[in-house]
Amino acid sequence: MKKKSNQDSNSDSLEIKRHSCSHLLAAAILSLYPNTKFGIGPAINNGFYYDLELKQDLGTKDLKTIEKKMHELIAKDLKFEKKVISLSEAEKLFTRLQQPYKIELLRDLKEKGSTKMEKEKVNQKSAEKVTIYQLGNFVDLCRGPHVSSTKKLNSLAFKLTKVAGAYWRGDEKNKMLTRIYGLAFGQKKDLKEYLNQQAEAEKRDHRKLGKELDLFCFSELVGPGLPLFSPKGVIIIEQLKKEIEKVCAGYGFEKVMTPHLAKIELYQLSGHASKFKKELFRVHSDQGHNFVMKPVQCPHQTQIYASQKRSYRDLPIRYMESEKQYRAEKTGEVGGLNRVYAITVEDGHSFCRVSQVKEEIKNMVKIIKDFYTSVGLWENHWVSLSLRDYEHQEKYIGEPKDWDQCEEMLAEISKEMNLNAKRIEGEAALYGPKLDFMFKDSLGNEIQIPTVQLDFATPKRFNLVYTNEKGEDEYVVMVHRAILGSYERFLALLIEHFAGAFPIWLSPIQVYLTPVGEKHIPLAQKLEKEIKEAGIRTELDLNSETVSYRVRKAEKQKIPYILVLGDKEKQGNLNIRKRGGQTEQIQKQDFIKKILEEISQKK
């Protein structure tokens, strides 16, 4: 077993305890299922796992039994006994124990001095000695460190959570093993908190809520990774798009529209062909066409710039577009809205002079601030000044002196705008350094979406020029900016951040109306018409289910305002039910005014 830390101390960090707990799990398994073949069992975030070859399937009940056995072993206060033995002794030992996976690891240690997979760097020298740890009957090949005895695990709050399949050493050509996952925390309250958080995350899961709220769907016939958006999902997307476009238009951005195909030459020139290689969707027809689907928007937009002669008087020219781009993600990796083939990206570029760059970037930062304030995420952000990987400059296009200037400009802007950007090397874009903005969602997850990128390289590749005051051609500078990134990921984020209870300006249905009985239908229809005419999205439910059932249904849809219309409402005094359950008496005209205000204030 490998561990990041080599220090074999008694400090017993949580990581060491988690790793020790995986040995404890293995020891419990061995005593319950003596024929088990053991793979590996590392500590991971929040816990540990062990990969096993078992003769039987395990269910939830079995996990309880194993847990019980683990507690019994803790009570026995078994020692973690470390021994350093020669490779050949170890081979004899694990052969005797009939542990083929350990023997395979030993063979790697012998041949390459490491148990790492071939793709990774290895030191190529054979290991001479190995360490083994014995815990009761269970012997493991492991570098350690571990706690001294199971007593030290007494205070650990652990729980076996699930059984999954995992290929031996992560390679799908190998045998599928059984992986048992466990959570482990230093204190019970930490485990409890984590479990609550997980339950909350599950409740907020955008895949689950997306279906319940009828925002999007997938189809077997269309294929995975290709979401289809239902009317309610499109309303949210369109509201976001409108907001972005409004904010950006104020800074001179104009909309363009480009197709999803291009000749591969476009991306050979931009550098994306080699960057995306395997992720390119290639397109052909029986009639001899050959295209690729665009993996990014920028190269298409350069071609609109290049379609007319430009003068210094025309600059800056700013384009924006919300369009789908396509990337061939690995088939096994697509899922939900976070990993899809069809990504609707809101992308924009400013083509400007060097002397205009700072002003352009500052405006883009303002746009980002405006937009993220409007969706309530601006608090709690930090900024990364994402620079080259100085040791691997071959990964980028463009000239080092241009990179120097670009990085300096961004650092100056960070200072002038008090962004306090952290310098992070190796995070630059293909063509230049960038400012990346990081936020935290309501579950505490860090999200990186908006970005401003400075690019001297692309205009040179595409010969994007303008005529200066002297009538000479000069290269333009490109500034790339993304505000909300892709609508798919942003929608997933919003669903989970708000647990589906969107602010009213984004809510697909803002007001739900339903009559108490048949005789109240005309009243409900009249009100629906008035509310609709005010530009408020409303749904009138005339189903004949009981009133309480209808209200429950609307509550599950997380609609901001629910109105049940009966005799009392005839005089125009409405009894409104807010999301969350509070009720309020309000006059019709005041109600409409109130909602319109909340929408415009993006509450």
Add this chain to the structure above:
Amino acid sequence: MKKKSNQDSNSDSLEIKRHSCSHLLAAAILSLYPNTKFGIGPAINNGFYYDLELKQDLGTKDLKTIEKKMHELIAKDLKFEKKVISLSEAEKLFTRLQQPYKIELLRDLKEKGSTKMEKEKVNQKSAEKVTIYQLGNFVDLCRGPHVSSTKKLNSLAFKLTKVAGAYWRGDEKNKMLTRIYGLAFGQKKDLKEYLNQQAEAEKRDHRKLGKELDLFCFSELVGPGLPLFSPKGVIIIEQLKKEIEKVCAGYGFEKVMTPHLAKIELYQLSGHASKFKKELFRVHSDQGHNFVMKPVQCPHQTQIYASQKRSYRDLPIRYMESEKQYRAEKTGEVGGLNRVYAITVEDGHSFCRVSQVKEEIKNMVKIIKDFYTSVGLWENHWVSLSLRDYEHQEKYIGEPKDWDQCEEMLAEISKEMNLNAKRIEGEAALYGPKLDFMFKDSLGNEIQIPTVQLDFATPKRFNLVYTNEKGEDEYVVMVHRAILGSYERFLALLIEHFAGAFPIWLSPIQVYLTPVGEKHIPLAQKLEKEIKEAGIRTELDLNSETVSYRVRKAEKQKIPYILVLGDKEKQGNLNIRKRGGQTEQIQKQDFIKKILEEISQKK
């Protein structure tokens, strides 16, 4: 030479004269360029052509010389002498005349009894006799008929118009010949009218105006057939989209959003895979993905319907979408916006019960009427009731009894709405009959765009059901509707219809402002701000060219209102220059009000 009509009379129809004129052209060529090898020379719409193998290139001056020679031959009153001779005599004759193309045609007549290309049906029987026509020294293999002598062409108004390349028999594997085109009309005024119309069409050509007005462009690197829309083009498209969406939302349509890819299985089920075959773009990746690009929108939309359980209470459900679909048109055939690979289609579907079909279709007809009235094309329309090709019902999907019912329903609607639809067989869609609407543009061209299609077949293929009052599943009915078809073709139509002088609501720039001199800049900027804040699209030109140059530039951009701001305008009394040249004195506030009114009235 072949002719559609076999009647060899003296009625001397225009077509016969045009065809005779092509022989006259050949005779003139032979006397000027004796070594010419002759291909074929038919009558065509508005004139004729002859394909020739010449030793030299021809220019405009040469065409004048040839025309002069043609008039000389007319003056000589040469006879068109017809002879019927045996195939072998004909072979000897054309061998002596050294006319290899004619010999090739004779070989076909011998082998297949026809000179038609292999792909077409031939009667397979060898011809025994052929007809030849002699005009002066020129002898042609031709079925006729012709006028009796060149005197009969005296009154014909003809003109040689251009020289082009054309592959022998239209096959690119063959030699490229020289094709000389001529126009020919019964009267001089008809020729003149046609030439004027051509000049007008050329001036209005959307490819030329699209570039001049900076609406769209093409890029060598992106590829042909893939237009990129500049900001001004996008403004027009967005205005159209907004109008369509507004009209359709009034009838309950909701927007959906679907990707451009799907598994081929989707189209195998819908029937489009076999319908589009060669026109499908196939998509794959190095990682083993296999998709096709959507050639139509309907199948994707069925999958959103199918994603939730539907009750009769939910119907009708109406989806609309403006998205790109992709068809692999033949590489040689793409050009301008009318024939592209990437087609942005505005498509919509109503999913309803049989009892709701008529109401749905009537609403769609109202939408079409509303929209085409708003773009000023509704006058001068007619409607086609497009039915099956009864002799080839295998071309369609679905059951004959459903087709009967659908066709009857559409006929009833046509009657009830006084559409006076003409029954046209063989024009139905793959899955059902339709109502197609035809308009005339300002050049008199007939345009077929909007359509309403009734479809019982697709829901059965995709198992699209709803639960009826008894709790049983019933198939839903799909009604397809297109309003403006594709934005690409519609934009081309609008550009040519309005010659680029779009109605103000569609004009990318509605008001152009420019100051007389530097001291008037603040005045111009103030006015720009006020006009913009009123929601009017305006451009402020601060370039230092002369005022008259700037005005001319704005006129070429066909901007509805041009304002030059000088001392006189300081008091708020504006001197506006309308498109077309008239000027008017108007107070600032009245001007803004006037424009807003014109925009909302779609003038």
